[in-house]
Amino acid sequence: MTAISLRAWQVVLDAVELDLLEGRLSPGDHLPPERTLAADLGVGRSSVREALRVLEVLGLIRTAVGSGPSAGAIIVARPGGGMSSLMRLQVAAQGFPVADVVKTRLVLEGSIVAGLAEACRTSSPDLTSSAQILTAMEEHSLTEAEFLALDAQFHLSLAEASGNLVITATMAGLRSAIEGYARAGALGLASWPKTSARLMLEHRSILRAILTGQADAARLAVQSHISGYYAETQLTAH
Amino acid sequence: MTAISLRAWQVVLDAVELDLLEGRLSPGDHLPPERTLAADLGVGRSSVREALRVLEVLGLIRTAVGSGPSAGAIIVARPGGGMSSLMRLQVAAQGFPVADVVKTRLVLEGSIVAGLAEACRTSSPDLTSSAQILTAMEEHSLTEAEFLALDAQFHLSLAEASGNLVITATMAGLRSAIEGYARAGALGLASWPKTSARLMLEHRSILRAILTGQADAARLAVQSHISGYYAETQLTAH
DNA sequence: GTATAGTTTGTGGTCAGACCACAGCTCGTC
DNA sequence: GACGAGCTGTGGTCTGACCACAAACTATAC
Numbered sequence: 147m148t149a150i151s152l153r154a155w156q157v158v159l160d161a162v163e164l165d166l167l168e169g170r171l172s173p174g175d176h177l178p179p180e181r182t183l184a185a186d187l188g189v190g191r192s193s194v195r196e197a198l199r200v201l202e203v204l205g206l207i208r209t210a211v212g213s214g215p216s217a218g219a220i221i222v223a224r225p226g227g228g229m230s231s232l233m234r235l236q237v238a239a240q241g242f243p244v245a246d247v248v249k250t251r252l253v254l255e256g257s258i259v260a261g262l263a264e265a266c267r268t269s270s271p272d273l274t275s276s277a278q279i280l281t282a283m284e285e286h287s288l289t290e291a292e293f294l295a296l297d298a299q300f301h302l303s304l305a306e307a308s309g310n311l312v313i314t315a316t317m318a319g320l321r322s323a324i325e326g327y328a329r330a331g332a333l334g335l336a337s338w339p340k341t342s343a344r345l346m347l348e349h350r351s352i353l354r355a356i357l358t359g360q361a362d363a364a365r366l367a368v369q370s371h372i373s374g375y376y377a378e379t380q381l382t383a384h
Numbered sequence: 385m386t387a388i389s390l391r392a393w394q395v396v397l398d399a400v401e402l403d404l405l406e407g408r409l410s411p412g413d414h415l416p417p418e419r420t421l422a423a424d425l426g427v428g429r430s431s432v433r434e435a436l437r438v439l440e441v442l443g444l445i446r447t448a449v450g451s452g453p454s455a456g457a458i459i460v461a462r463p464g465g466g467m468s469s470l471m472r473l474q475v476a477a478q479g480f481p482v483a484d485v486v487k488t489r490l491v492l493e494g495s496i497v498a499g500l501a502e503a504c505r506t507s508s509p510d511l512t513s514s515a516q517i518l519t520a521m522e523e524h525s526l527t528e529a530e531f532l533a534l535d536a537q538f539h540l541s542l543a544e545a546s547g548n549l550v551i552t553a554t555m556a557g558l559r560s561a562i563e564g565y566a567r568a569g570a571l572g573l574a575s576w577p578k579t580s581a582r583l584m585l586e587h588r589s590i591l592r593a594i595l596t597g598q599a600d601a602a603r604l605a606v607q608s609h610i611s612g613y614y615a616e617t618q619l620t621a622h
Numbered sequence: 623g624t625a626t627a628g629t630t631t632g633t634g635g636t637c638a639g640a641c642c643a644c645a646g647c648t649c650g651t652c
Numbered sequence: 653g654a655c656g657a658g659c660t661g662t663g664g665t666c667t668g669a670c671c672a673c674a675a676a677c678t679a680t681a682c
Binding site for chain 1: 393433434435439442459462463466467470471474476477479484485488491495549553564
Binding site: 623624625626627631633638639641642643646652 | 653654655656657658659660661662663664665666667668669670671672673674675676677678679680681682
């Protein structure tokens, strides 16, 4: 009597989770066809599809129509997408206040850059892509949207350099959740060229602090960088 | 030509997200009945159901059968559930290494207790529930499972006291993702009474550091508390 | 023997319809 | 007025059907 009236789609979800935990399913593997899964678990195909839809949004599987090895539902375990959907929708539904999202970014990104700076004292983490993005951002013909996209890439590249997949995915989700606000805020700025120039300088100083191993300086720089932008666009006042 | 071949369930998801963003839907509101939603959006009911399932797992809605005001799909925006599902499944599918989950907990919980300690210097955050949980944990007749459940509650209560919903939900998700590992690890300990007694002392010292406003001490205490347990159960070696 | 074109097969994507369980509401009876 | 039976609207589930698509297969032409 462990499970009373478990819903059909949850049966499917639990079965897949168990298969993952017990090693019967691993990234790259195919799930059985929907019709087979339905028959095996004794549920309808529509219930199977509801569970697969959840797995897809959560970034666990990728589905493709057709035939052959690339078709069907394949375990991919790509955490970014699911995190972004979750955070975006929770912010939209007012489950996550924007201010809390920003504060969490401060914590995570502060920790990321501090960790990178520490690492720089003993080894040389790969920060070339971060540096390349900064160079690309110095192109003066960028639109606001292009600039913000590169800005997002820069922050993401730092997270990736930290090597922590959980922090990277979480940060990407937080970022995408408030992307709309960042875009909207840019429109209300007094002077975009002035702001973007300042952001660039701050990016440079963050990277410099990391490369020279100044953990605390890097942390403070990235935190004031983030909170400064959102204060300027008055997002936290919402 | 903004949307080429958007899948039917995504149409529904986008419509709901837009309604949320534009304020046509707010927490507490009812979604239209599935059949109505299907007709309005020009999709089949099963596609609507796939989208609603996603929203439900993400913690955005709650569904109930029957009739009357409490029936139907209601916006609830409860972030905890979605975060837990996401993290649990990602860990199961090896998208999130357990070591990264633990490291992220170190960052977030360290920040939580440091923030609480700072707050204690100027005001008095409500930490009574945290203290009550600690008292309950001193009951010597607790089983391992009961102790671990209270342990989880203690950490969660600290997060809640911080007032940051995003950090709280994320931390709860991280915790639940590795709950199975924590449980399994407890079985392999040399001496559970000895370990649980040590954990209790650490809890007390964490709370004491917070209440006396020692931010750095609190941060270090909680971090060594967490990493100590996982090192002892050799989870990070996986 | 090879290359091409047509066919078959297996898959997810979608829809329509049916039925059930359930919770509240309505209305008639006492 | 109180109670109960039936009605209504809702989500939960299943079935069957059809489509689109991509690969594998097969037959044909050269």
